[in-house]
Amino acid sequence: MERKHASDYDQELLDLYDGYAHGQVDRRGFLSGAAKFAVGGLTAVQLLDNLSPDYALAEQVAKGDERIKTEYLEYASPKGAGTMKAYLARVKETEGKLPGLLVVHENRGLNPYIEDVARRAGMAGFLALAPDALTPLGGYPGNDDDGRALQRKREREEMVEDFIAAAKFLQTHPECSGKVGVVGFCFGGWVSNALAER
Structure with missing residues (x-):
């Protein structure tokens, strides 16, 4: 069909x-x-x-694409949840340091679509970091309904602190040029504006 x-x-x-x-x-x-x-x-x-959404149909850069290097990592968020998890993506073959791009998810956690956006940003020449605001609650649960329910349990200001910490982590990453931008979707757009104010 x-x-x-x-x-x-x-x-x-x-x-x-x-x-x-x-x-x-x-x-x-x-x-x-x-x-x-x-x-x-x-x-x-x-x-x-x-x-x-059908994340499989929307995928543009496959998870196993040989041109890109990805990893899940942790970073410190002392004013937020403590320790946060994120998805990092960048091209395998690069010269010099890359500009950073913080990719902020919607109101449901780090789902497959946002991971794909991070891979696309990596393919475009960015060091892309996509944090999961649901980390303190176990991370993205595998479906958007449960993700939305979990995210409602988090305090907004604490989540903003988690993303501020992510931007600082990215800015000082050894592969980053020190310049960092932010792109956000839905809730992530709100986070992008909150980061711009600070």
Whole structure:
């Protein structure tokens, strides 16, 4: 079956999904609201599945791509959660130090999409670091619903401190030029603005 595009769905359903994806509507609320769009044998659960991201389809740089070097590492966050985990990506063949890029995830933790964004940034010539704000709670749980629920348990200011510590870690990394930028998605956009203010 061919995957549908956003233009194939009613805007009201897309708005409802947007609220769900951003934690403003829970799963039950989404399914209840989506029921009126479930026609012709299509269920509300199938609509949710159709609208949810498929990380395998979105991947642009494979995890095992020979051109890139990746690793999971830990860094200190003394004003945040203590010790944080992150995903680091950079090209294998490079001369000199690389500019750093902090990649900040959405409101669900370091999922496969954000790891792919870090690999893409690495391929583009950055030393890309993607921290997982869910580290103190065990890390990204493997699905976005549980990730959103876990992230709601964290204190926002403590998470900001974790990302400040990540930027400092990246800035002083031996492979980094000392220049660091930030890119964020959803919650990560808020973090990017918070870092710019500091």
